[in-house]
Amino acid sequence: MSVALTIPMEHGLLLAAILFSIGLLGVMVRRNIIFILMSLEIMLNACAMVFIIAGAHWGQADGQIMFMLILSVAAAEVAVGLGLLLQVFRRFDSLDIDKANRMRG
Amino acid sequence: MTTFLPLLPLMILTGAILVLMMAIAFMRNLALSCGISVIGLLLTLISIIWVNLNLEPSYVTPLLRVDDFGLLFSGIMAVTALFICLLAYSYHQNRGEHQDEFFLLLLLATLGAMVLTISVHFASFVLGLELLGISIYALISYPTKGVFSLEAALKYLILSGISSAFILFGAGLLYAVSGTLSFADFAAGGIPNTGTGQVFVLAGSAMMLAGIGFKLSLVPFHMWTPDVYEGAPAPVAGFLATISKGSVFVALMRFFLAVDGYQYDSIMTGLYWIAGLSMLLGNILALLQSSIKRLLAYSSIAQFGYLMVAFIAISELAGKHLAIEAAVFFLIAYFITTIGAFGVVTIMSDKSEDHDLDSLDAYEGLFWQRPLLAAFMSIMLLSLAGIPLTAGFIGKFYILASGVESQLWPLLVIVVIGSGIGLFYYLRVIYAMTKKAAANTDIEVSAAGGWTMAVVTLVLLVLGVYPGPVIEWVSNMALQLV
Numbered sequence: 001m002s003v004a005l006t007i008p009m010e011h012g013l014l015l016a017a018i019l020f021s022i023g024l025l026g027v028m029v030r031r032n033i034i035f036i037l038m039s040l041e042i043m044l045n046a047c048a049m050v051f052i053i054a055g056a057h058w059g060q061a062d063g064q065i066m067f068m069l070i071l072s073v074a075a076a077e078v079a080v081g082l083g084l085l086l087q088v089f090r091r092f093d094s095l096d097i098d099k100a101n102r103m104r105g
Numbered sequence: 106m107t108t109f110l111p112l113l114p115l116m117i118l119t120g121a122i123l124v125l126m127m128a129i130a131f132m133r134n135l136a137l138s139c140g141i142s143v144i145g146l147l148l149t150l151i152s153i154i155w156v157n158l159n160l161e162p163s164y165v166t167p168l169l170r171v172d173d174f175g176l177l178f179s180g181i182m183a184v185t186a187l188f189i190c191l192l193a194y195s196y197h198q199n200r201g202e203h204q205d206e207f208f209l210l211l212l213l214a215t216l217g218a219m220v221l222t223i224s225v226h227f228a229s230f231v232l233g234l235e236l237l238g239i240s241i242y243a244l245i246s247y248p249t250k251g252v253f254s255l256e257a258a259l260k261y262l263i264l265s266g267i268s269s270a271f272i273l274f275g276a277g278l279l280y281a282v283s284g285t286l287s288f289a290d291f292a293a294g295g296i297p298n299t300g301t302g303q304v305f306v307l308a309g310s311a312m313m314l315a316g317i318g319f320k321l322s323l324v325p326f327h328m329w330t331p332d333v334y335e336g337a338p339a340p341v342a343g344f345l346a347t348i349s350k351g352s353v354f355v356a357l358m359r360f361f362l363a364v365d366g367y368q369y370d371s372i373m374t375g376l377y378w379i380a381g382l383s384m385l386l387g388n389i390l391a392l393l394q395s396s397i398k399r400l401l402a403y404s405s406i407a408q409f410g411y412l413m414v415a416f417i418a419i420s421e422l423a424g425k426h427l428a429i430e431a432a433v434f435f436l437i438a439y440f441i442t443t444i445g446a447f448g449v450v451t452i453m454s455d456k457s458e459d460h461d462l463d464s465l466d467a468y469e470g471l472f473w474q475r476p477l478l479a480a481f482m483s484i485m486l487l488s489l490a491g492i493p494l495t496a497g498f499i500g501k502f503y504i505l506a507s508g509v510e511s512q513l514w515p516l517l518v519i520v521v522i523g524s525g526i527g528l529f530y531y532l533r534v535i536y537a538m539t540k541k542a543a544a545n546t547d548i549e550v551s552a553a554g555g556w557t558m559a560v561v562t563l564v565l566l567v568l569g570v571y572p573g574p575v576i577e578w579v580s581n582m583a584l585q586l587v
Contacts, residue, residue: 010301013281020274027267036263043270050277058284062228066286069228070273073235077266080242084259087246091255100256 012053019046033088033095037081044074111160111171114152114179115219121145122212129205138205139194142212143187150183162585167287168229173582175223177433178355181440182222182348186215188444188557192451193340195551199456200248207247214240214344218352225363227276227286230356234272234320237349238265244344245337250459257336264329268319271312278309288363310372313360320353323413324382327406331394334402339454339461342398343447346405347440354412354436358429362586367420376417381516383410384523391530398463400530401446404489407523408439414516415507424510429583431503434576438488438500438568445485445561449478452554468534470542478550479538481558486531488565491524496568499576 019042026039048070055063085095092099109116125141153176162172190208197204217236224230242265246258280286282305315326322330334342366372387407394400412435418428453468454461471479488497501524508517568575 009281013278013305016274016277020270023270024267027263033259040263040266040270043267044273047270047273047277050274051280054277054281054284057281060284062286063280066228066231066277066280069231073231073239073269076235076239077242077262077269080239081262081266084242084246084255084262087249087255088259091252097259100259102252102256 009057016046016049031096033085111165114149117152118149118216125209138208142190142208146183146187153180168226169223170225178222179219182218185347189340191553191557192448194553195455196451210240210244218348221352222355225288244341253336257333261333268316271316275309275312278305291364317357321409323379324386331399331402335398339451343444346443380410380413381519384519388523388526395465396463411504415504418507418511421511426583426587427510428507430579431507433579434503435500438496441565442485442488448558449482465537469537469540471538481562483535490528490531494569496565499572
């Protein structure tokens with residue numbers, strides 16, 4: 001109880017925003033698919049953190065329930081992502097996303 | 106006490122998914138899998154109608170609200186998924202073994218879309234969105250032989266993941282200031298209008314809109330659309346353009362109406378630009394395409410730009426009712442038309458194993474080879490262009506009417522310009538089909554595909570010639586929402 005009261009919510013949100021930015025930057029800058037998936041995970045964890053912080057601020061369990069939802073959703077997403085990654089490696093012999101980029105867009 | 110009876114459609118669809126999964130585990134048979142999915146979707150549709158006729162609109166737990174609005178779109182999604190199942194059957198017949206799970210994933214994605222249409226809480230919103238999204242990743246990468254489908258799935262996975270993260274972060278910020286996750290409680294004064302609270306609200310809403318813009322492929326978040334549509338198998342591209350986008354739009358509309366996002370000027374300005382740019386860029390870039398799938402992708406960007414005009418028009422109190430009616434009717438017409446257009450591409454690609462037959466050249470002379478198929482395609486394209494006697498015309502007329510009612514003059518000018526450009530590239534396809542060209546391939550129209558297309562075309566024409574009953578129904582439904 002006391003921890004949630006002594007740390008202002010804004011600080012926690014700022015930390016989450018920094019994590020989110022690091023993840024976003026990673027997705028955009030990295031070319032290796034594994035690192036892109038990891039960065040995606042960081043972004044989703046930053047979101048989960050916002051819910052935890054807000055839940056602690058309001059003294060509700062809702063935030064933690066959302067955290068568990070996000071956790072499972074992120075796991076499912078990465079599971080499919082890793083499956084695709086294996087296919088990409090078999091097809092292109094590389095995990096470089098630029099090598100897999102054949103279409104114009 | 107909450108009764109779970111209004112959720113009967115979702116339960117039936119879930120039951121169908123379980124039955125299908127067991128059936129696949131014991132016996133792999135494409136006809137059986139397709140049959141179970143079709144029967145499951147039909148039962149879902151019947152139960153949706155039953156729930157609509159017999160039960161009052163109600164909240165089922167704080168997460169879901171089953172009302173006419175949600176049921177209407179759940180029904181449309183069931184019908185659309187049914188059409189896609191039938192079209193996908195012959196498409197998958199010629200594509201080797203292990204095609205059964207396609208239907209499983211299709212039903213799962215449809216379930217996610219239906220949850221989205223009735224969700225009034227962030228928890229159910231996120232669950233629906235991800236159930237839809239994750240099934241779609243697998244659907245896009247389903248053809249194991251193609252290189253393009255893999256690339257499309259990877260692109261969609263990464264961008265959809267980013268957009269989900271944006272939506273979640275935005276929702277988290279809104280939760281941080283309001284202390285509630287339910288849409289209705291936001292509206293009941295949970296949102297502060299001053300000080301740092303408002304900064305959080307604006308940042309949160311902006312992030313949510315950016316994420317939803319990705320899912321709806323609105324400019325400037327549209328970059329992934331043409332590549333993903335080109336790489337995805339044709340039935341899945343049809344699914345992406347209709348059910349996936351439509352359900353997110355329905356959820357957005359619910360959220361915005363409940364929260365009254367229209368009171369924030371900066372958000373409305375953003376939406377204004379998004380709508381205008383989507384219409385302009387979508388139509389202009391569609392001019393440059395030589396692949397029908399890419400053309401339809403850009404056209405769907407433009408169509409959602411038109412839809413956003415009605416969405417913005419809801420902000421004016423005077424035109425609110427008409428604008429909701431316009432958005433709903435336009436979306437219905439868009440669903441039918443788009444599924445028809447992708448249906449023709451699916452039928453054309455039935456025999457080509459590696460890559461879908463989607464280059465414009467492949468369609469040359471289609472009128473002389475397969476007159477009926479070419480006629481279906483022409484009607485779909487004319488409906489997208491908004492030519493009278495089709496549902497697309499009534500939809501676009503509605504958009505214009507609601508824009509006039511809410512006095513969105515600059516956007517209306519862009520609608521007119523966009524429609525003009527649109528007419529050009531839609532007619533280009535029709536022109537290519539009427540050319541006298543050497544017969545390139547032997548196109549066979551399967552019975553399931555042919556009949557599905559006939560039904561879709563019939564519905565489109567009936568809705569265009571005699572829209573009265575549907576309009577009346579939609580109008581009553583819009584009254585409930587206001």
